[in-house]
Amino acid sequence: MSADLIDGKAHAAALRAQVAAAGARFNAERGRPAGLAVVLVGEDAASRVYVASKARATLEAGMQSFTHRLPAGATQEEVLELVVRLNADEAVDGILVQLPLPPQIDETAVICAIDPDKDVDGFHVNNAGRLAVGQDGLVPCTPLGCLMLLRARHGSLAGLRAVVVGRSNIVGKPMARLLLAQDCTVTMAHSRTRDLQAVVREADILVAAIGRPLAIPGAWIKPGATVIDVGINRIEDPAGSGKTRLVGDIDFDSAVQVAGAITPVPGGVGPMTIAVLLRNTVVAARRRAGLGADAILCP
Ligand SMILES: NC(=O)C1=CN([C@@H]2O[C@H](COP(=O)(O)OP(=O)(O)OC[C@H]3O[C@@H](n4cnc5c(N)ncnc54)[C@H](OP(=O)(O)O)[C@@H]3O)[C@@H](O)[C@H]2O)C=CC1
Numbered sequence: 001m002s003a004d005l006i007d008g009k010a011h012a013a014a015l016r017a018q019v020a021a022a023g024a025r026f027n028a029e030r031g032r033p034a035g036l037a038v039v040l041v042g043e044d045a046a047s048r049v050y051v052a053s054k055a056r057a058t059l060e061a062g063m064q065s066f067t068h069r070l071p072a073g074a075t076q077e078e079v080l081e082l083v084v085r086l087n088a089d090e091a092v093d094g095i096l097v098q099l100p101l102p103p104q105i106d107e108t109a110v111i112c113a114i115d116p117d118k119d120v121d122g123f124h125v126n127n128a129g130r131l132a133v134g135q136d137g138l139v140p141c142t143p144l145g146c147l148m149l150l151r152a153r154h155g156s157l158a159g160l161r162a163v164v165v166g167r168s169n170i171v172g173k174p175m176a177r178l179l180l181a182q183d184c185t186v187t188m189a190h191s192r193t194r195d196l197q198a199v200v201r202e203a204d205i206l207v208a209a210i211g212r213p214l215a216i217p218g219a220w221i222k223p224g225a226t227v228i229d230v231g232i233n234r235i236e237d238p239a240g241s242g243k244t245r246l247v248g249d250i251d252f253d254s255a256v257q258v259a260g261a262i263t264p265v266p267g268g269v270g271p272m273t274i275a276v277l278l279r280n281t282v283v284a285a286r287r288r289a290g291l292g293a294d295a296i297l298c299p
């Protein structure tokens with residue numbers, strides 16, 4: 001038996017088309033496009049690629065894109081000043097500060113400085129708190145993208161056993177909260193979990209956000225489970241070509257034999273993250289303008 005592939009690229013393309021339509025409606029109502037500002041500090045090559053692809057996707061969705069690059073040696077004050085300026089800029093509906101930041105900059109302080117209503121990453125403590133208590137806010141892109149993939153496959157998730165491996169503030173914790181809000185029975189696992197294999201085995205829905213290449217083998221997975229692989233790990237190609245390739249946290253080749261459905265890496269969760277970022281930007285723009293929810297953007 002071979003699992004169904006969950007095509008994140010196709011789901012992301014569909015979401016982006018919906019976001020473009022909602023963005024066009026916003027533009028028609030308000031006489032200006034929704035705007036996303038991305039802040040990149042330093043020259044990290046991988047970050048540059050993400051930032052460029054976000055800017056391209058933003059323009060393709062009919063939104064305005066503002067990219068701000070600061071040198072790797074930028075001070076905390078310079079980053080905070082830029083954030084304050086973007087908070088006050090009426091053309092900017094969403095602000096994303098690319099993480100990680102260089103070591104001289106306090107990430108928490110920078111995230112805290114972002115206007116929560118423009119925090120399209122959903123990392124601000126106001127938005128994390130809103131998610132925790134079930135109030136409307138801005139939800140982190142990667143876990144919301146995972147939830148959309150799960151809803152597309154299952155419809156209702158009520159009563160299913162979900163296991164989230166990883167408890168970071170940007171993926172694991174918000175993922176678990178979203179699944180709980182969908183009435184899953186949720187377990188959060190992490191590096192101190194005892195007998196991870198037995199915990200994983202319980203999962204009807206398994207979300208891996210660990211950051212360790214191929215950490216979970218197919219033999220651990222419950223037959224028929226839906227497996228969402230958030231991990232993006234660059235490893236040396238085992239064929240010894242000297243090239244590198246991207247792999248997830250799940251050992252795809254063995255897991256695909258056991259799971260009911262599985263996301264590939266690349267082409268799974270990653271493309272959804274960017275599509276949800278655009279979705280969050282239109283949601284933020286509508287809320288800031290005092291417009292009601294746009295049904296098409298609801299997960
Ligand atoms: N597709 C996408 O769009 C995105 C992908 N990612 C990818 O997702 C992965 C996770 O990212 P992120 O959440 O930021 O990572 P973090 O490093 O912040 O968190 C990793 C989590 O995994 C846990 N962990 C580490 N080792 C083990 C282990 N052996 N067994 C069980 N749990 C373990 C850690 O536990 P503990 O808390 O105990 O240390 C921690 O909670 C990365 O590969 C990242 O590149 C991230 C963001 C977006």
Ligand SMILES: Nc1nc(=O)c2c([nH]1)NC[C@@H]1CN(c3ccc(C(=O)N[C@@H](CCC(=O)O)C(=O)O)cc3)C=[N+]21
Nearest residue numbers: 096097098099100121232266267268269270271273274
């Ligand atoms: N403030 C902030 N918000 C983020 O959301 C954020 C961040 N900082 N820092 C870095 C991580 C990582 N991240 C990814 C987004 C898309 C892909 C993606 O589209 N990946 C493609 C592959 C891309 C490739 O080939 O390199 C895929 O999985 O198919 C990956 C990773 C967002 N992040």
